[in-house]
Amino acid sequence: MKKLEPFVFLDDKQWSPQWEEYLHDTLLFIPSKIQEILCITPIPDTTEILIVTDNGTFINNKSILTTLHSFASAHCYPNYAIISDSLKRFKYFGQYKIPWFCPNFALFPLESADQTIWLNPLKILTIFKHDGQYFVEMINGLILLLPISKRRVTKHAEITSLLLATISRGSFHTTRPGTTPLDFLDLPNTPFARYLSKRPLLQEFITPIGKLKKQYEISYALYHFPDLIAESDEDYEDNWL
Structure with missing residues (x-):
């Protein structure tokens, strides 16, 4: 698809008047006030980032991973470090550019995790090419x-x-009928979602029910194991005294 009419876009690597205009109405990032994120992008020539949601845009002076950690903590969502370790055990989820997820939505990075755009795949309207460059709307x-x-x-x-x-599927398989990934996705009626619905990975599940959850629990235990050992040593010393 080629967008013929003039359009305004943001480049996460180069400041422009469009950035100044877009940032005019942004609010300070408060994790508990946000339910779903459409995308996150670095703001060029600054250490700040832009968080785009259905209910407005927010700005934060923390890194993207720190921001996602704050958001996850505010909503009691999984820890990204544990998520990454869990997903790396399954080769089909990749070893780099690991997605971030929660029960309601997911985000994926385009390049290195902390210095790039993150997109919510179900919030993409379309991807198009213009003058040899690709854009996402x-x-x-x-x-x-x-x-x-x-x-x-x-x-x-x-x-x-x-x-x-x-x-x-792991959360709702007892209440939501279905056998394929598409049965458990609320795809919007957009050009990109229609294209996505035909992709091979979404035609059947690769992992049995509960396998990913079990791996997360293992990774969670290993992640917190040093703290448990430290607490155990402290308890032992207290008892010895």
Whole structure:
């Protein structure tokens, strides 16, 4: 698809008047006030980031991973470090550019996790090419310049959507009927979602029910094991005294 009419876009690597205009109405980031994130992008020439949601845009002076950690903590969602360790045990979720997820939505990074755009795959309206460059348009109308090709973005979106469907199946398989990933995804009626629905990874599940949850529990235990050992040693010393 080629967008013929003039359009305004943001480039996460280069400041422009469009950035100044877009940031005019942003609010300070308060994790507990946000329910679902459409995308996150670094703001060029600053250490700040932009968090885009259905209910407005927010700004934060922390890194993207720190921001996601704050958001997860505020909503009692999984720890990204544990998520990453869990997903790396399954080769089809990749070893790099690991998605972030919670029970309601997921995000994937385009490049290195802390210095790149993160997208919610189900909030993408379309991806198009203009003058040799790729752009993504989100459902709220925001257009971002993509640093990678449409093929790579689509692949990341496909993997992330499979992950979200796997999580949803593990949580709702007793109340939500279905056998394929598409049965557990609330895909919007958008060009990108229609294209995504035809992708091979979303036609059948790769992991049995509960396997990802079990791996997360193992990773969680290993992540907290040093703290448990330290507490155990302290208790032992107290008892000895």
